[in-house]
Amino acid sequence: MSFDLLIKNGLVILNEGEVTTEVAVTDGKIVAIGENLGESKEVIDAKGLIVSPGMVDAHVHITDPGGGFRDFWEGYVTGTRSCAKGGVTSFMEMPLNQVPATVNKESLEIKFAAGEGKLMSDVGSFGGLVPYNLDGGIQELNDGGVAAYKAFMATCGDRTIEGDFMNVDDYSLYEGMKQIAKTGKVLAIHAENAGITDKLGEIAYQNGETTLKAYVETRPVFTEVEPIRRAILLAKETGCRIHICHVACPEGVDEVTKARQEGVDVTCETCTHYLYFETNELDSIGPIVKCSPPIRDKAVQNGLWEKVMTGEISFVTSDHSPCTPDLKDKENAFEAWGGIPGVQNNVDVLFDEGVQKRGMSLKKFAEMIATNPAERFGLNSKGSISIGKDADFVFISPNDSYVLKAEDLEYLNKISPYIGREIGAQVVKTVLRGQTIYSKETGVSEDAVGVFIKK
Template sequence: MYELIIKNGTVILEGGAVQTNVAVTAGKIVAIGQDLVEGEKVIDATGLIVSPGMVDAHVHITDPGGGYRDEWEGYLTGTQACAKGGVTSFMEMPLNQVPATVDGASLQIKYEAGKGKLMTDVASFGGLVPFNLETGIQELNDGGVAAYKCFMATCGDRSIDGDFMNVDDYALYEGMKQVAKTGKVLAIHAENAAITDKLGELAYQNGETTLAAYVASRPKFTEVEPIRRAILFAKETGCRIHICHIACPEGVTEVTRARNEGVDVTCETCTHYLYFDTAELDAIGAVVKCSPPIRDKENQAGMWEKVLAGEIAFVTSDHSPCTPDLKETTNAFEAWGGISGVQNNVDVLFDEGVQKRGMTLTQFADIIATNPAKRYDLSTKGSITIGKDADFVLIKPDAPYVLKAEDLAYKNKISPYIGREIGAQVVETILRGETIYQQGKGLATEFTGAFIMK
């Protein structure tokens, strides 16, 4: 007898969505078929979509905080929010924890910080920074990181010992050569640091305070230019690259062109770029500030065209939370740039993509799970396939609700989605065959998640 049967749901398989049953034993998917009915536990998914659990490929957890960011999002609340939102695995960025994850020692510190605190599975990015070019890249590879990450935009706090730092062109070039030897992917935050920093400084000096002015200080070409530069360096070094959180269709076009020319490059966008637009930002407030910025409605329509055309490999949250005080300012240029969103990827994307724009269920599963798992070689994740981990999210379609602050599992319950009506609901989240969240019953009490070592 199987340990778990999920029956009567619309199951999103790699070949299409069908009404069928799924059997699970020892945390793995072991059989798929309508004749599977007997299990020690049976979940009746009638009327529900059974999707692979989301693999969110861009999440910031600030654990440890190093005495500087101890009140930011930690593993306990961060992974609980994932569970409530249907995210069963995520790729953790090498910042904003202190110390940043840039060598073997800091990677081990991060692993220790997560012990007993993971409700979902976590794969790790190692950082590429100017100060880890001697041995750090190899140490991170030996320690099991799934991929690497660097910033072409200015980042990090130079007053904090061990904080992250953006690359200059030489560090990017040399780092790409080293990452190429590992065979892993380098994910890149592509914004032109010199131009965006100066435009922002000038706007601030001129008394600009609005989010609209902040968006204007980071024009589209400041994304497109570094994407082109990163692609050129990738051609030169043979490094596999991925462009993070592209916010304009022109940037996606550069990636598509390079991929068609044989460059091993992919890209992502984020849920918030597909949901919000510049005109509404100032009414929402600094909680919706991020980088690259959220652009206008026409730009958003262009991004949806790129998603539906398959040019964008996957969609992420870029969950980058902070404490409320860093958002409580009327000057957009002074606010922390990051959005808390990991709990509302699945429901918002299902509503906006499948229900409002006719996205197929197969493409929905591709952009939230299958494609990121394949890109980062998370071989047991990403699809409802025999032999894969039994990671599922059960979604109730056509079930609108209004998000309230108290619904959020975040340590600091701030989010631009609060007060919004979302047209679908996460009913249950299952990690390796065990329910970690169930609507009406809440979160599991056991933390059964684990770090994924590559």
């Protein structure tokens, strides 16, 4: 039998664990796994490499279209090229910070049009839950093919920009959950107490605080835990499936675990930067590492790693949230944009920090970056190396250190808190549905072979 692509000699991460084997691909699908599979038009010799399912990053912001306000933050071209270079073969795109926000049929179609012919990786879509789309918008998004929904309990959006995203009040969250429950899809939630964090930030700013450390202190752990509890209570009342985004403290994870044990359909994620950076180094790095929830101290980081290892955290994401450099270049941390560009350094950093430094199994690694997010958001053709799935792979060179430089980045704005850091593994090839979209030797492909995944 002859295949389109044959991967040989690599240590392949399958659902049951890693094994040195061959993987055959035809028409973009995995069609055989085993020894001596036969002939192929193309052969990739993966000797010495880890062959993992391509990352499914469940939390990425692309600002395309920018609406004249955010045109130079991150478009589909640079955003998905960054994914290709970083081993991210598919991702879930957030319904903000593009203008207009993705909240109804019209704005969803505008988003799809903006990405036409530009995608280097496959893209699933979140639709927004906002106070102004409760009269039909939720259903329009479902009919249009969104894979899930997203709501902010923290303050967000710019009220001077027509069509920008907006956080929910308690009623909007409750009513939106009732409507989303009828679709059967998941509502992802940014859970921070808006009233308390906004006021604490205002007081600190008025008192002359300027540091990132002071910023972290205005968003204490309980301001995450309380809205997580509130969201879980509303999920119980409405029957809505929920997912808590970017949990930055183990106490928040505990609430999710407890609710799941009580039968609530709830999961949570954390982000690469919470597992890598800690509070005491933030001010030496600068506002590029500002985000919300904030990056907490080393003890919290260690607690999050424990939750990752036990599986209480379902998966790890980048929360890639880029902006222009001027919005980060502030002497006062409270005035800087909150968001970290990170999608290009998920796989290598997590492999180094998790597998190489902490002994995470390869099976757990693949579950964290691919299998679990694909399952949670119903991306049924993604997430694992198994027959019938899309042939999405990332090839990792272990124990292969490099220092990240700005010129290595595919982002529109080449800023990242990982610049200057030594990372102990490298992504050397990325394959999307059987087609190489990145190799270390030749760079990112110029063929935009990605598609929007519509559910």
